Amino acid sequence: MSAVDEDALIKSRPLTVEERPFKRISKRCAQLPINLNGTTPQIDLEKFREEAELDFELFEVTIARIQLLQHTNQREIERYEAEKVNILKLSEQARQDMALLREQLVAAQQEKANRLKYDAIANNILSTKVMRLGREEQKINMQRLEAEIVELEGERRQYGEVWQARREQFGEIVGRLEKMQEQIQEDKEEHDRREGMDEEEGEEGEEIENPTHMGVIAGIASSGRLGGSTGIEAVQLHP
Incomplete structure (x- = not known):
């Protein structure tokens, strides 16, 4: 890797604020020139070593701090992701709750409209002349209605008895x-x-009174010459 690439890599690193420890180490190493034959100039090596160790310790502390910051940032990212998931869940739950509440609101509005409608009908009923009657008149009407109910109950029982009797009569008729x-x-x-x-007896009587008669056929054949001709005579006898 060339020096240009190294400089570009160093400049492109994300933590530009933490360049001081690295620059101090680079500067400290640059103060130690090396000749071509491998010999070093006469310098205070002990002092140089102490200063270089301090620079490296500072660099290690900086690296450790950067690692701690990275771990902290990673934990923060994970916490933010968990909070994001919880927020999304809460948002979805809130959306569902809002939809449910909207349905309940529509149902409540419909119920309110029905109640107002029923109240209007009840007011119309209560505003009629019949509902404005006094208690005595309403009591008389109730007694009259109760009497009519009793009368109708009696008629229903009579109809039931008549129907039962007719059904029994119908059953008897069907049985007969x-x-x-x-x-x-x-x-x-x-x-x-x-x-x-x-019919069997009639057929037997006919067989006894009308027997079957058989005809007898006799054939007489004679051969002879009578005046130069042959004659055959057949005779059928009937009883």
Whole structure:
């Protein structure tokens, strides 16, 4: 690496404030010239050594302080990152809470509107003539309504009894119809059975009164010459 590159690297380092210890060491080393033959001039080496050690100790302290600062900065960065994550979580939670509160606000506004509507309807009802009646008149109306309710309950019971009786009658009618259907089916089967027996007896009587007669066919053939011709005579006998 050339001297120009070293100077550029030194100048481009991030901590430009901490250049003094390094410059002191560089300056201290530059005060020790070396001849080409490897010999050193006559100088106070003990004093030079003490001053160089002090410069290096100062440089080590500076490096240690820089490392501590770096570690501190790293911890601060990690803490900031953790706080950033927490802040993002809190922000997301706050966003969700705001959405939920917005929904609750809409529901509360709707409920308020419904209550106002119901209050208006109730005021209209209470402002009618019937609701402005006195207690005695309302009591009379209530008694009349209770009497009507009792009457309707009695009619309902009567209708229930009538309906039960009609249902029982309908059940009896259905049962009788089923019995009649069974009786008709039995009579039909008995009639069919008797007709079958009568037909069998009629067929047997016809066979006895009208026997089958067989015809007898006899053929007589004779051969002979009668006037130069041959004659064949067939006779069929009937009973």
